[in-house]
Amino acid sequence: MKEDSSITHKIIEIFSSIQGEGLLIGKRQIFIRFAGCNINCKYCDTENSKTNQLGKEYSYDQLNEEIQKLMTPDFDSLEITGGEPLLHSDYIHDFLKKYPYKAMLETNATKPIELDNLNDVIDIVSMDIKLPEHFNSKDEWIEVYENELKSIEVMQLNNQKYYIKIVVSPTTPINVINKIMKDINNISKEVEIIIQPVSPMELWDKKDNLFKISEIIGKNHSVSIIPQIHKYLNVE
Structure with a gap:
């Protein structure tokens, strides 16, 4: 077995x-952005995180040292993000076992x-449901979507605290939202769903579609419409 100091990962x-974004909106967090992503959706606000060629290697102890340098009295939690952090699940698991933030x-x-x-080791999961409009082909979306539904099943079985975020646009088809909600309802009727309108809000000349989507989701789930407030605050 390797010593902790020899186990590193690119961040x-x-x-x-x-x-x-989401249920912890407004909370002070320390963000850890892992390199690399396994999908190539059109809507991505961290394009540089898609590649695993960027970043710096950190051991568990080195990562903890960086976190401690950034610690403030209003700290709420770590934000484990990417790219796609699940590509690094073993490293994340072992780090949080050693340092249980x-x-x-x-x-x-x-x-x-x-x-x-x-x-x-994770207190809450913020998971996306991607839409067909986020991909170049329907087949690409279907593979992603089927795995997302499997993940919901896993979290339900594990009693994992989680919520679902759906990024929508002024042209998001209502029939797609109806299908997604039907599929989610077959797994769970108790999940919080966040509708995130695509930025900037200037794109939304009319908000009729936004309200229709909210009404559909609200038939069976608690729903909130929350834009990306960090862009209004002009912070990273």
Whole structure:
């Protein structure tokens, strides 16, 4: 077995900021952005994190040292993000076992086995449901979507605390939202769903579609419409 100091993983950046999305919006977090992603969706606000060629190698102890340098009295939790952090599930699991910080995982949830591996160290999962409009082909979306549904099943079985985020646009088809909600309802009727309108809000001349989507989701789930507030605050 390797010593802890010899186990490293590539991380693009580590920084402290305000959470701008989802249920922990407004909380002070330390963000750990892992390199590399397993999908290539059109809507991505961290394009540089898709490649695993960028970043710096950190051992568990080195990562903890960086976290401690950024620690503030208003710290709420770590934000484990990417890229796609589930590509690094073993490293994340072992780090959080050694240094048990409160942690949120932000993920595309396309790797249910790896997500299951993190159940005992992650406090809350923020998972995306991708839409067909986020990809170049329907086949590409279907593979992603089926794995996301499997991840919901895994989290339900594990009693993992989680919520679902759906990034929508003014032209998101209502029939797609209806299908997604039907599929989710077959797995769980108790999950919080965040509708995240694509930025900037100037794109939304009319918000009729946004309200229709909210009404569909609200038939069976608690739903909130939350834009990316960190962009309004002009912070990373």
